[in-house]
Amino acid sequence: MGLPARFQPAPLSCSGLYRALAAQLPVLPRSDVTFLAPVTRPDKVVCVGMNYVDHCKEQNVPVPKEPIIFSKFPSAIVGPYDEVVLPPESQEVDWEVELAVVIGKKGKHIKATDAMAHVAGFTVADDVSARDWQIGRNGKQWLLGKTFDTFCPLGPALVTKDSIADPHNLKICCRVNGEVVQSSNTSQMVFKTEELIAWVSRFVTLYPGDVILTGTPPGVGLFRKPPVFLKKGDEVQCEIEELGVIVNKVV
Numbered sequence: 628m629g630l631p632a633r634f635q636p637a638p639l640s641c642s643g644l645y646r647a648l649a650a651q652l653p654v655l656p657r658s659d660v661t662f663l664a665p666v667t668r669p670d671k672v673v674c675v676g677m678n679y680v681d682h683c684k685e686q687n688v689p690v691p692k693e694p695i696i697f698s699k700f701p702s703a704i705v706g707p708y709d710e711v712v713l714p715p716e717s718q719e720v721d722w723e724v725e726l727a728v729v730i731g732k733k734g735k736h737i738k739a740t741d742a743m744a745h746v747a748g749f750t751v752a753d754d755v756s757a758r759d760w761q762i763g764r765n766g767k768q769w770l771l772g773k774t775f776d777t778f779c780p781l782g783p784a785l786v787t788k789d790s791i792a793d794p795h796n797l798k799i800c801c802r803v804n805g806e807v808v809q810s811s812n813t814s815q816m817v818f819k820t821e822e823l824i825a826w827v828s829r830f831v832t833l834y835p836g837d838v839i840l841t842g843t844p845p846g847v848g849l850f851r852k853p854p855v856f857l858k859k860g861d862e863v864q865c866e867i868e869e870l871g872v873i874v875n876k877v878v
Contacts, residue, residue, distance in 0.1 A: 675694050859877055
């Protein structure tokens with residue numbers, strides 16, 4: 628038998644957390660809690676490539692005139708503090724901190740002016756990428772290199788849009804073993820949330836729970852000189868202002 632409605636747990640935004648504390652709801656020690664991804668089995672995970680102006684400059688390539696879309700399978704999603712598993716098939720696994728948009732309302736052919744009405748909130752993602760498969764294998768299609776198991780850490784929470792001052796003006800960074808490797812601002816995004824939702828919904832219906840990864844800033848391992856890739860024992864921290872930080876050990 629299910630719990631009565633008044634006892635059903637609900638996702639907490641920052642404001643929701645404050646309300647829960649004010650109501651003196653039970654509080655558990657963090658050490659006793661396992662944090663899951665705020666979304667675990669969406670209908671789809673849509674990803675956007677080359678969507679930061681400074682990332683395009685890093686590669687000396689033109690800024691895209693249309694969003695570059697690829698995907699991950701939902702089975703790649705893990706929690707904000709789960710391990711990222713290095714697959715034996717790849718020797719070039721890389722990091723990519725990203726702002727993730729979570730859809731809250733179904734829509735098709737959504738107008739950009741209406742797009743934010745379809746957003747439930749935002750969270751932090753690491754678009755873990757096997758560069759050898761993304762670039763050099765499988766006909767240079769990106770899918771397999773992006774969608775190994777554990778290649779999409781999400782969290783630490785779904786922060787509702789009303790709790791964020793401006794999702795397109797947030798500091799975004801990634802640290803590997805404590806060293807800052809990516810540092811930028813979501814203002815550098817070429818196509819903002821509204822444009823991405825409008826564009827993607829031209830081709831597919833967006834459903835509640837769908838996740839859109841909006842691209843990464845410069846500083847990925849592939850374009851370092853020499854390139855740097857993740858190894859067992861590394862710790863990756865992806866952080867976005869007002870949204871929090873996810874921490875994933877590489878095993």
